[in-house]
Amino acid sequence: xxxxxxxxxxxxxxxxxxxxxxxxxxxxxxxxxxxxxxxxxxxxxxxxxxxxxxxxxxxxxxxxxxxxxxxxxxxxxxxxxxxxxxxxxxxxxxxxxxxxxxxxxxxxxxxxxxxxxxxxxxxxxxxxxxxxxxxxxxxxxxxxxxxxxxxxxxxxxxxxxxxxxxxxxxxxxxxxxxxxxxxxxxxxxxxxxxxxxxxxxxxxxxxxx
Amino acid sequence: xxxxxxxxxxxxxxxxxxxxxxxxxxxxxxxxxxxxxxxxxxxxxxxxxxxxxxxxxxxxxxxxxxxxxxxxxxxxxxxxxxxxxxxxxxxxx
Numbered sequence: 001x002x003x004x005x006x007x008x009x010x011x012x013x014x015x016x017x018x019x020x021x022x023x024x025x026x027x028x029x030x031x032x033x034x035x036x037x038x039x040x041x042x043x044x045x046x047x048x049x050x051x052x053x054x055x056x057x058x059x060x061x062x063x064x065x066x067x068x069x070x071x072x073x074x075x076x077x078x079x080x081x082x083x084x085x086x087x088x089x090x091x092x093x094x095x096x097x098x099x100x101x102x103x104x105x106x107x108x109x110x111x112x113x114x115x116x117x118x119x120x121x122x123x124x125x126x127x128x129x130x131x132x133x134x135x136x137x138x139x140x141x142x143x144x145x146x147x148x149x150x151x152x153x154x155x156x157x158x159x160x161x162x163x164x165x166x167x168x169x170x171x172x173x174x175x176x177x178x179x180x181x182x183x184x185x186x187x188x189x190x191x192x193x194x195x196x197x198x199x200x201x202x203x204x205x206x207x208x209x
Numbered sequence: 210x211x212x213x214x215x216x217x218x219x220x221x222x223x224x225x226x227x228x229x230x231x232x233x234x235x236x237x238x239x240x241x242x243x244x245x246x247x248x249x250x251x252x253x254x255x256x257x258x259x260x261x262x263x264x265x266x267x268x269x270x271x272x273x274x275x276x277x278x279x280x281x282x283x284x285x286x287x288x289x290x291x292x293x294x295x296x297x298x299x300x301x302x
Contacts, residue, residue: 040215091298192298
């Protein structure tokens with residue numbers, strides 16, 4: 001019982017840290033939106049803000065004593081997460097639209113996710129998984145088109161999150177595994193935060209309007 | 210494949226074209242070729258950027274030259290940094 005409690009506490013800390021990493025990326029994207037006025041950054045900001053809120057709700061759900069309320073908070077969390085991945089995917093869609101490869105990626109992947117229709121929470125995870133696979137595929141395509149090495153770092157982060165979400169779907173009740181996929185998601189979000197070093201290197205000013 | 214350029218990228222391309230041209234200022238004809246846009250759109254955009262203080266318009270005998278202002282230089286530098294940041298996510302601004 002005590003061991004389970006420790007696992008739950010560590011799981012909570014991991015989820016909280018992941019939410020903070022997503023929130024930090026969201027703030028950086030907001031800075032980008034303020035500096036450039038680009039809708040890409042607005043979508044990136046909204047996406048990571050939703051992800052941060054979703055991850056926070058998922059972390060808090062474990063602490064709710066009432067089982068029904070806990071499940072409801074978890075569903076809200078996974079829905080917010082799926083919404084965040086949707087906005088992220090939308091940014092990719094706008095970047096590479098009219099590309100036949102993207103449409104192919106969009107059509108192929110649902111087969112993986114539709115088989116998991118067991119609960120609302122699982123459906124939301126399946127949606128997140130589908131969107132993550134789409135985002136990862138688009139990011140890889142972007143790398144091959146532009147040969148920009150920081151893109152590869154993001155791909156590794158996205159793949160870690162994708163595997164984390166996949167494991168979460170396959171073994172949702174295994175508390176021991178929760179630490180494994182929790183760590184994978186945290187590492188993934190930390191890697192996605194790492195492009196902030198580009199901004200630290202150049203220190204751009206946000207021009208006054 | 211059609212390449213779509215957002216308004217932000219069009220502005221960045223124009224400011225880059227001005228910066229990369231002569232120190233004394235760039236002519237509209239040169240900018241038209243480098244920034245790849247129509248004449249009317251170019252005139253409208255350059256006027257807007259002059260109004261916002263990003264470009265400086267220098268009248269010459271036949272037409273005008275355009276130079277980057279300090280604010281324009283700062284804006285372009287910031288834009289290029291954030292462009293690199295967006296590319297790390299596989300995105301274009």
